[in-house]
Amino acid sequence: MMIGELRMFACGVVLALTMGLGGCITMPDGNSEPDYVMIEFGAVAAFMVIINETKVTDESVVKAYEGLSAMEEGLLAVVNGSRQMDLTLIDAMFASALPIEYQALGATGSKLIRSRVSQYLTPEGGSDLPEWMNENSLTAKISLAVVHGAKAAMEPKYRAITGN
Numbered sequence: 001m002m003i004g005e006l007r008m009f010a011c012g013v014v015l016a017l018t019m020g021l022g023g024c025i026t027m028p029d030g031n032s033e034p035d036y037v038m039i040e041f042g043a044v045a046a047f048m049v050i051i052n053e054t055k056v057t058d059e060s061v062v063k064a065y066e067g068l069s070a071m072e073e074g075l076l077a078v079v080n081g082s083r084q085m086d087l088t089l090i091d092a093m094f095a096s097a098l099p100i101e102y103q104a105l106g107a108t109g110s111k112l113i114r115s116r117v118s119q120y121l122t123p124e125g126g127s128d129l130p131e132w133m134n135e136n137s138l139t140a141k142i143s144l145a146v147v148h149g150a151k152a153a154m155e156p157k158y159r160a161i162t163g164n
Contacts, residue, residue, distance in 0.1 A: 034120070034138070036145040043149025050102060051157055058161045060099035065151060065158040067097030072147050078140040087114055087136065090143050097150075113142050
């Protein structure tokens, strides 16, 4: 039984990374911005597997959903320009929003996002981003897409647990 669960989890993570990282590099029109919808889809796929195919307690689901909601508020403020944020704080925010079993995955995934953004913004990346697009805003937008995907995957179970 445990091997089957592990296999499903591994398949979900591989699918999510494939979709999510593809979105970080592939732009819908070929050159302006990453494909946020693809990134969000990758996050939904990963978190659907984590929540539904592994043994995550109800308490962990509630904590994670509420943590992601708080993170969403902070990232929206960064995207809207009303708040500045040190990018390394996003690593800690992702880690603390997830169940303890998956905190390393959250922090490492966040570092991966920052690495891809940095690579994308280098002249060798061939990026033709508009002048207003910088590393902070791009990282915040991609992180926000991941948060939206994770929340969407957790929402049905969260609502069932809390009755909201």
